[in-house]
Amino acid sequence: MGIESNELASGAAACYLCGTTGARVLANRCRSNTPLRTVICPKCGLVWSDPLPHNPRDFYEDDYRVSYKGTYSPKPKHILRAGNVALSRHEKIRRLLANKMRVLDVGSGGGEFAYLLKTLGHDVQGIEPNRGYADYSIREYGLNVRVGFVQDVALPEKNLGLITIWHVLEHTENPFNVLLKLHELLQPEGMLVIEVPNIEATCQSPRSTFHEAHLFNFNLATLRKMTEKAGFAFSELSLSPDGGNITIMVQKKSAAHPEPLDLEIPGNAQKIIGIVRNHTPLHHYLTAPPYARLLRRIRQSLAEKRSAGSFSRGKALLDRLYSTLGHPSRGGQ
Ligand SMILES: [Zn+2]
Numbered sequence: 001m002g003i004e005s006n007e008l009a010s011g012a013a014a015c016y017l018c019g020t021t022g023a024r025v026l027a028n029r030c031r032s033n034t035p036l037r038t039v040i041c042p043k044c045g046l047v048w049s050d051p052l053p054h055n056p057r058d059f060y061e062d063d064y065r066v067s068y069k070g071t072y073s074p075k076p077k078h079i080l081r082a083g084n085v086a087l088s089r090h091e092k093i094r095r096l097l098a099n100k101m102r103v104l105d106v107g108s109g110g111g112e113f114a115y116l117l118k119t120l121g122h123d124v125q126g127i128e129p130n131r132g133y134a135d136y137s138i139r140e141y142g143l144n145v146r147v148g149f150v151q152d153v154a155l156p157e158k159n160l161g162l163i164t165i166w167h168v169l170e171h172t173e174n175p176f177n178v179l180l181k182l183h184e185l186l187q188p189e190g191m192l193v194i195e196v197p198n199i200e201a202t203c204q205s206p207r208s209t210f211h212e213a214h215l216f217n218f219n220l221a222t223l224r225k226m227t228e229k230a231g232f233a234f235s236e237l238s239l240s241p242d243g244g245n246i247t248i249m250v251q252k253k254s255a256a257h258p259e260p261l262d263l264e265i266p267g268n269a270q271k272i273i274g275i276v277r278n279h280t281p282l283h284h285y286l287t288a289p290p291y292a293r294l295l296r297r298i299r300q301s302l303a304e305k306r307s308a309g310s311f312s313r314g315k316a317l318l319d320r321l322y323s324t325l326g327h328p329s330r331g332g333q
Contacts, residue, residue, distance in 0.1 A: 012050045015041035016176055016216070017226050018263035023050065026276060030210040038210050038217070044225065045268030047199055047217035049210075052173065057129075057149070072132030074110050077304040079314045083321045086113040089166060089195075090325070092238060092247055096191050097122070101161040104185065106150045107168035111137025112318060118143065119322050127153050140314045150178055159187040166195045167245075170214045179230035186252040192232060195247040196223060199272055203242040203293065206279045220246050221268045229261055242293070 012023040023039035026047060030036035039050045074082075090113075101122045105114045108126025110133050117124045118141065126145035128134040134147045146153050150165075151172065163182050169175045182192055199209075199217040210217070218226075223246060224234055232250035239246060311317040 009037065009039040009050060012039050013048075015044060015046055016048060016174060017041065017046040017222060017229065018044040020044070024269075026273065027210050030212045032212065033207070034212070036210060036212055040269050040272060042269045044222060044263055044265045045219065045272050046222045046226075047272065049212070049215050052215060053212050072136050074133075074136065074314065076311050076314070076317055077301075079110065079112065079311075079317050080304050080307060080321070081300075082110055082112040083116075083318050086116045087321070087325075089113055089164070090116055093162075093164065093193050093249070096162060096193070096249065098161065102157070102159065103162045103164070104155070104160050106163060106165040106182070108137060108143070108145055109133050110314075111141050111143045111145065113164070113166070114143050114145070115141040115315075115318055116322055116325070119319075120325065125155070125157070127155075136314075141318070150181065155185060158185050160185050160190055161187060162191050162193070164193045166193075167197070169194055170196045170216050170218070173215060175216050176226055176230060179227060179232070183231045183252055188252060190252045191235070192227070192250050192252070193247065194223065194227070194250070195245055198239065198244055198246045200275050201242070201244040202275070202279045203244045206281050209276065209279065218246065219268070219272060220248070221265050223248060224250075225261075225263060225265060229263065 007025040009023045009025045012021075014021045015023065018041060020041055020043040023041050025037060026040040027038040028035060030038075030053075036053050037050055038047060040047045097117075097120070099121070103117055103122050103124045105117070105124065105126045108114045108128045109130070111126060111128075114124045114126045114137065124144065126134070126137065126143055127148060127150050128137070128145055129147070129149050131147050134145045137143045137145050146155075149172075150168070151174075163186060165178075165182070169178060172178050179192075186192065196218050197214065198219060200219045220237060220239075224237075227248065227250045228234065231253050233253050235249045235251050237246065237248045311320070
């Protein structure tokens with residue numbers, strides 16, 4: 001894996017979380033086995049790709065060219081999969097939902113999660129950089145989605161009650177600035193839900209730990225600290241059963257910067273270095289999770305093919321899937 005934790009990463013940027021210089025090299029290759037220098041801040045444990053392996057915008061531009069040939073439409077089995085993911089996301093955040101909330105879903109993709117919330121009667125907006133996905137979600141589900149990157153999009157409406165950002169923050173070129181922007185869009189005491197991959201995860205193959213599209217890698221401590229720095233108070237967290245994803249819920253504090261925050265996270269860098277170092281291919285394939293994971297994926301794919309087969313429209317499919325949610329906000333409210 002080429003982990004040289006003591007090697008100083010020459011020319012690396014100052015830490016995006018605590019501002020310290022002197023990042024160390026954590027890895028030199030990514031999952032496609034191409035060179036990618038991943039560094040870690042010795043003071044707080046934030047992990048990032050340095051230098052940035054590509055212009056983050058290009059990644060989506062390419063995606064855009066591939067998927068947007070005239071009119072883009074996802075396959076029913078993909079809508080079903082994304083619909084099931086949306087249901088599990090709803091399960092995670094349902095405690096935060098009040099009646100008819102103003103919600104923003106950042107990186108709304110094909111619109112499945114935003115449509116779920118719309119179905120429940122909420123006032124939902126989306127932002128999505130991929131024009132093909134965004135247009136599909138507008139056309140198929142009648143969603144209010146803006147095409148673009150959250151960093152750039154000017155939203156006229158502020159005072160949002162809830163913002164969700166699922167698997168987007170790790171792709172942005174400055175996640176702290178994104179958090180500041182989201183803070184601005186929320187009403188006082190509004191909630192923000194963030195989900196990112198967990199750098200401490202060992203459920204994936206060690207070769208997949210570093211991904212060229214993931215410019216930043218968090219563990220719970222660094223994610224939490226970054227939200228605190230941006231003016232949020234920690235509320236709760238959940239880890240996916242396999243430990244692969246961190247979901248945290250934070251609340252916008254009424255006062256912007258009440259007291260100076262200590263940005264050092266003692267022991268965090270050493271902890272992460274230890275986990276990455278011990279996650280070797282031999283260790284990984286001697287344990288059961290990879291096989292269980294593979295089996296689960298095969299079963300899921302077969303089930304999706306069976307149940308998605310009879311639907312030609314995404315809306316009909318999701319309406320059926322979401323019908324079990326009930327419609328508490330409907331009917332004269
Ligand atoms: Zn740092």
